[in-house]
Amino acid sequence: MGAQKKGGGAKVSEDAEEQSRQRLQAILLADSFATKFRPVTLERPKVLLPIVNVPMIDYTLAWLEYAGIEEVFVFCCAHSVQVIEYLEKSEWYSHPNLVVRTIESHKSISAGDALRYMYEQQTETSQIQGDFVLVSGDTVSNMPLADLIQEHRERKKKDEKAIMTMVIKQSKSSSLTHQSRLGTDQLFIAVDPLTKQLLHYEEDKIDHPRGSICLDKSLLDSNPSVLVCNDMQDCYIDICSPEVLSLFEDNFDYQHLRRHFVKGVLVDDIMGYKIFTHEIHSSYAASIDNFRSYDTVSKDIIQRWTYPYVPDINFSGNRPLKLGRQGIYRASDAVQSRSADVGASTVIGYGTKIGDGDKILNSVIGNGCSIGSNVVIEGSYIWNNVTIEDGCEIRNAIVCDGVKIRAGAVLHPGVVLSFNVVVGRDFVVPAYSKVSLLQQPTTEDSDEELEYADSSSGTADHMSGLNLQMEPKASELGPDGAGYIWEVCEGAHDEEWKHSVAPIPKDKLSEFTQAIDDDDTDDESVIPASGELKSDADSINTDMNDPNDDYYYFEKEVEGTVLRAVEENIKVDLVTLEINGLRLSYNMESADCAGATFYSMMKLAVDTPHSSASELYKTATSIISKWKELLGFYVKKIDEQIEVIMKFEEMCQDSPKELGPLFTQILHLLYDKDVLQEDAILRWAEEKAGADEVDKVYLKQCETFIQWLKEASEEEDEDDEDEEEDD
């Protein structure tokens, strides 16, 4: 500010005026644009789901109000009617200090779309006047914002490009599961230790599940010191400048706030926009991203980390509960049998009846529930108006409104029962089941489908195909039950237990320990045995990691292309076009194409059923003669031809029984078909001559052929000197 003062008194007052004029605004995304809370979110938007008996959005709004935000734009998408209805009924619409406006859009399928929509609206109404806070409606926090916004504004004044401040909080992810306690994937960020500028943002697994993180070399060139953190958690609270909205508008492919927007800004050095981080130490901030974070945040609320947003304080029109010993919150009118045993860290809502001999521990029970006798509830979340009959056992489950659990039923850990499901008498719901009255959607047309839309459309297609096959079965929950048990389909890539309310089972943990052991074995093997040129060898190693991976995928893709071409008899031109496309997208050399194409052709030959070597040879001949044009397109240069031979040699080594004996024959065939020139073969032979004995197997095999070639070429040399000069 010292510098500012020098500018003269007039400017200061102008600034002050400007700042006072700027209302503190926030955009609250009342849609997660994800499907992690399904099936519950099919019937009710995520922000209205109760956490410790209060809808999530109330926590967010109460916090924003307390933090001095004056105007909140609630962006509603899925179930917007419910959200708006709820807000209208709640006291938020008439709150003296906080103006709540709702914005409705059904077209948005991602946070990016939502912000683009905001931007479009913006041009008409200019609602967002300056810097704003961007949060999602599932944020539970008690951090103060005013200072942070001030900090952001001052930074922005000094540096036009500082468009966003991201809130982070220390949180060590488990070294075993590589998952934070909120159930999110572990996060690697790099910040400048002095300016706190964000330099790198990487979520594990989504980006690339590798053993190392890769920082661009320019990063260290420009910063003498870079702090790489693994023990930080992204709170998904951002202070944004208006440029953020326009950036979303400019980059219409930005969908996810972190995966696309943050990455995009970090990578883009033309615009030079910067993101800064702010670490909070004493206050609480967490976003409820999945069932595991639902569990964690609920416990944090009960343990009062989120004070003043705790059950015994009225912060959003909720009826406060009475806090007893051992962190037991109980509604004044809850009826509890004397023989019931209510353990520590438990919440019991209004009008709830607890029967004889019940054991309740570490659980939240909503309003108007009736619980029979001898029921065990442990680590579970029972929402409102749930009926649990005698002798049920419920462990680490989420039970939504209106559910009936008939006598003797057992819920295994990780079960989620959506609204009004009925669990039949003595029925055992298997672990991690998700049960809903609605059938699992078979087409992926919902608003909430970003997870698929952005990850890969391919899998989505695949998945919907699978879902179609599922037969709807009436009442999968016993004869007197009602509801469908959902197939685990999302879990294919993200195992169910990781994000479940249930704690991670022991056997999984031991599996992890095992996995880490294996990891480290890999690590050691990565370490080059040859130490002499270690630094070089190492760098080659690390360097090769990438291309190798890429090459593998490239090869797979080419293989697929060639296979399709053969099956569907596509024209050579078109295939080359396609392979060229692949080449560009994987940044491969023409030689790589040659190798990969040849590899796919030979693979096809080998995969074709054959009984003898001669039959295989026949297949190979027919394939090669048919597709030699395709191959010819890539083997114009000697180097490319050598690549083909090497590739072939490699293949032979991999399957010495099948292809091995045919090496010379096929080499000869390739020569006959003009795919390979003699120069290439001779050069290959020369190169190989110096190799180890083991590598020379195939060279020896075709010795006579090479001999013959040599003689032929000598003769040719005599005939034609010009040929020689081409070399």
Place this chain on the structure above:
Amino acid sequence: MDFQVVILAGGFSSTLFPLVSKEVPKALLPVANRPVLSYVLDLLESNNLKDLIVVVEGEDAALKVGGWISSACVDRLHVEVAAVAENVGTAGALRAIAHHLTAKDILIVSGDIVSDIPPGAVAATHRRHDAAVTAMLCAQPVSGPSESGGSGGKDKTKKPACEDIIGLDSWKQFLLYIAKGTEIKKDTRVKKSILCAAGKMELRSDLVDSHIYAFKRSVLQKVLDQKPAFRSLKQDVLPYLVRTQLSQRSDVFSDQSNVEENGNGNGKNNMQNNEVVLSQILSNASSPSFHQVYESGLDSRKTHKCCVYIADESKYFVRLNSIQAFMDVNRDVIGDANHLSGYSFSAHHNIVHPSAELGSKTTVGPHCMLGEGSQVGDKCSVKRSVIGRHCRIGSNVKIVNSVVMDHATIGDGCSIQGSVICSNAQLQERVTLRDCQVEAGYIVCVGGEHKGETFARK
């Protein structure tokens, strides 16, 4: 303290050609008229490290170095000189002298450093953490060639280019990552397992490895034995230890018994096992380090610690590994870092030996040194230069930013700038040199005007 010090004094380094010759191995190059090795020895002596092994490449060089050592400091220090074959690398040299090493910890010091960073502090850090290896880091040498003029401008732009990328934990105690040389041209890859264990890692490109290491002997010997291809401590051994600090596998179950055995003090014959990283190693640490935490999570695993000692920024540190560095060191030792020289300076900030003779109207500026018995003619000007013993310098000679070694002869009317004249070299009349190096005993002919050349006999 139970530390054995190994000084790697090199041999006839080719990078320092033509300064280094058959007569003068690298270790004996004069810095302010004292062999560079003497700075190292003084430094060690002042830290009470007196049990030294000086490793020299090549028998000839070893004889020379040994001769000097026996004449200079036989009474003060216990020094052994060991000769190793040439071009075996630093790791190779240690392998060759392995049988000499008996102490629990080994301090390895490069013989070409001129510094006032206490090696004792490195040793203490090493002991405190009971580390497998402790490396000393210091801020990039600030003494750039900026003031030397001439080619300075060009070098200045090169200077900030980092040499090493070093990853430290949040308390700046442990070395988590190191990349050097060619690797830093690539993107930096940090292993997640180490990062996860440590939580935070600060990557610094403004620190340089100062070639002072403390190794646990058992670890060092095991690595040298197991990895016969490792040639360099800095390039191979240190990065290897850093990389594997969390992933030492105890594949033998008998390891447990080894712990006890070793605890009883006979850890000599279990080199093939991973006794490197016994849990007792960690017992000295004041607070549980991430190594310990990591270990406790996985019982089948042992770790070792790689520590760092980061020198205070005010400390002086230069390695004499290039001609530029040679010039810089000479200038600094009689200039900014004159406390290192051990000489007392006159009121004019220079040292003129009482036996030196100066002609009339000859000026010797500040930050200069004139050795014993040298003669300087009339109307000469010497600025920021070191002149050795028994040199003969004619009249009307200008010497700026240069080093003239013992017994050199400089004719009348010469002008020397930013150059090195080795011992016994001769410049005939009116020679003008700028940024040149003249080999020992070379004669530069009358009136030559040279810039950026190297004079040496073929």
